[in-house]
Amino acid sequence: MKPNLGPSALTKFQQLRVAGVSYGCLAIAVPPQAPTSATDSPPQLRVAVKDCKGMKTSICNRAYYEMSYPAPFTAQVVQALVKDGAHVLGLTKLSSMVAREEPMDAVDCPTAFNPHGDGYQSPAGSSSGSAAALAAYDWLDCALGTDTSGSGRRPAMANGVWQFRPFHDSISLSGLCKTYAKFDTHSVFARSLDILERVITTWIPPPPIALSKSQSRSYRLIYSEDYMSEANTDQMKLIDAFIKDAEDMLPATVTQFSIRDSWKQSHPPDTCDDIEEYLDDVTRKTYYNEFYHSTDDFRKLYSGKHQGRPPYVIPFVQRRWAQGATMSTGQHEEGTRRxxxxxxxxxxxxxxDKNVETFMLLPVANTKPVYRDEVLPSPEKQSALDQLFIPPILGASDIVIPNGEIPYHSKISHQTEFPPVFANLVGAPKRDFELLRAVEIVLGKSGRANVVATGPRIFS
Known part of the structure; x- marks a missing residue:
C-alpha cells in the first residue's frame, strides 16, 4: 500500500506493485519508525486494515470484488490513525462475506495462516487476516477488524493477540460492510495493552484524569455460571487465576450470576419464564434477516450483469441467507422487540447499580486444537443467549485478555504445542476507559505480562 497524497481525508491509496500486480503478492513497504525530530512523541504506528480509499473491496468473494469499485473514502477509524501519524501497510484477508468461514470452507480466497502452535490451526473468523498478520509479523503494530457476533474476539483468541471492541456508539461506523447494524462495530488487535490503549484514545477522547479519578467506584466482577462450562478444566484453572487476581488487585467483589436462573426469577411482565424459549428464533428474525438484506444491491447488480445468475457465496452464507430471507417484516419487528x-x-x-463499576467475565471459546485441514461444522442456528452475543446485544465494550497457555500433542508437528487461553472481560456501555484501566491495574499489580509474542507461542 502507498498513499497518493498526504495523510488527510482526501488521501487515496494504491497497491504497491513491487512483486507483481496480483492482490496476493507479498510486497510490503515498511517505513522507519525512528522519530523525524527530537520529540518525546511515540513511534508512528504501522497498521493493517481491511479497506481504504482507492482500493476495491472484495470481502474475499470473487463476485463481490468483480462488482465493486475503488472505495470513494477511507473509514473514519482509519483516517483518525493516519491523522495521528500511523502508516497503513496493507489490507488483510477476512472470512468470505464477513461470515464465519473455517479454512476447509474457503473457496474463492485461501484462509490466512495462524502462526501459533504447529502452524496449522484455524485462524477463526471473520477478521482472521487481521489477527493472523499481527501474530506473525513483529514489524506490524496493530490491525483493524470488525466484530458482529465474535468476528474479532474469536480470531484474537485463536491467533493469540489482544483485542478491544469499543462501545457501539462511541465511534463512527462509516465505511464498514454491514451485516447486522445493531451488532456491527470496529475492533482493534494488538500485541500489547499499551498499543491497544493508544488506538482507542485516537478513536475516542479519553475523560480528563481529574474527572476520571473523582468518578472512581468500587469494583464488581460477575462470574457467569451459564458459560463457564464452555471452558475445559485446564482452561478454567487459568481463568480462575485471573479472577482471583482481579478480586485481589482491584480489589473486586466476585459475584456468581446465571442469566437463565435470574430470568426465571425476575423476567419482565408479559414474558415467559424460560429465557431460551423467549429468545428462540430471535437471531434468525433479526440478525440473519438483516444480513440477507444488507446484500440486496450486490445480488441485484450481479444478477443484472450475468443473465440472471446469482453470485456465488460459500454454502454457510447460502444457508444463512436462506434462513434470513424467509422472515417477514412482522417477524423481524417481533424479533427486534424481544x-x-x-x-x-x-x-x-x-x-x-451505578455506584459500582461492574465487569462480566466470559470465555471466548473452548481452548483446544482446531486443525485447518479438518472440516469444522459451523452452527446452523445460533441462540441470542450465546456468550458471544452478550457484548453486541448490550452495545458494550469488551477486551480479550491473554491468560496463559495449555499443552496439547499436535497431530501435525507430533510435538507438544501450546494454544493460548484468553478471557473476555465485558464492561458497561460508555465505560471503555474504565474497562481498560481495570485491566491495567490487574496486570500491573499481579505482574502479568501485557505483551504477547509473535510466532508459535504467545509468551516467549
Whole structure:
C-alpha cells in the first residue's frame, strides 16, 4: 500500500506493485519508525486494515470484488490513525462475506495462516487476516477488524493477540460492510495493552484524569455460571487465576450470576419464564434477516450483469441467507422487540447499580486444537443467549485478555504445542476507559505480562 497524497481525508491509496500486480503478492513497504525530530512523541504506528480509499473491496468473494469499485473514502477509524501519524501497510484477508468461514470452507480466497502452535490451526473468523498478520509479523503494530457476533474476539483468541471492541456508539461506523447494524462495530488487535490503549484514545477522547479519578467506584466482577462450562478444566484453572487476581488487585467483589436462573426469577411482565424459549428464533428474525438484506444491491447488480445468475457465496452464507430471507417484516419487528426487552433486562441485571463499576467475565471459546485441514461444522442456528452475543446485544465494550497457555500433542508437528487461553472481560456501555484501566491495574499489580509474542507461542 502507498498513499497518493498526504495523510488527510482526501488521501487515496494504491497497491504497491513491487512483486507483481496480483492482490496476493507479498510486497510490503515498511517505513522507519525512528522519530523525524527530537520529540518525546511515540513511534508512528504501522497498521493493517481491511479497506481504504482507492482500493476495491472484495470481502474475499470473487463476485463481490468483480462488482465493486475503488472505495470513494477511507473509514473514519482509519483516517483518525493516519491523522495521528500511523502508516497503513496493507489490507488483510477476512472470512468470505464477513461470515464465519473455517479454512476447509474457503473457496474463492485461501484462509490466512495462524502462526501459533504447529502452524496449522484455524485462524477463526471473520477478521482472521487481521489477527493472523499481527501474530506473525513483529514489524506490524496493530490491525483493524470488525466484530458482529465474535468476528474479532474469536480470531484474537485463536491467533493469540489482544483485542478491544469499543462501545457501539462511541465511534463512527462509516465505511464498514454491514451485516447486522445493531451488532456491527470496529475492533482493534494488538500485541500489547499499551498499543491497544493508544488506538482507542485516537478513536475516542479519553475523560480528563481529574474527572476520571473523582468518578472512581468500587469494583464488581460477575462470574457467569451459564458459560463457564464452555471452558475445559485446564482452561478454567487459568481463568480462575485471573479472577482471583482481579478480586485481589482491584480489589473486586466476585459475584456468581446465571442469566437463565435470574430470568426465571425476575423476567419482565408479559414474558415467559424460560429465557431460551423467549429468545428462540430471535437471531434468525433479526440478525440473519438483516444480513440477507444488507446484500440486496450486490445480488441485484450481479444478477443484472450475468443473465440472471446469482453470485456465488460459500454454502454457510447460502444457508444463512436462506434462513434470513424467509422472515417477514412482522417477524423481524417481533424479533427486534424481544431482543430489546432482553437487552433492557440484562443491562439492569448487570449494570443497574451505578455506584459500582461492574465487569462480566466470559470465555471466548473452548481452548483446544482446531486443525485447518479438518472440516469444522459451523452452527446452523445460533441462540441470542450465546456468550458471544452478550457484548453486541448490550452495545458494550469488551477486551480479550491473554491468560496463559495449555499443552496439547499436535497431530501435525507430533510435538507438544501450546494454544493460548484468553478471557473476555465485558464492561458497561460508555465505560471503555474504565474497562481498560481495570485491566491495567490487574496486570500491573499481579505482574502479568501485557505483551504477547509473535510466532508459535504467545509468551516467549
Amino acid at each position: 431482543l430489546l426487552v432482553y437487552q433492557t433486562w440484562l443491562h439492569e441485571q448487570l449494570f443497574g
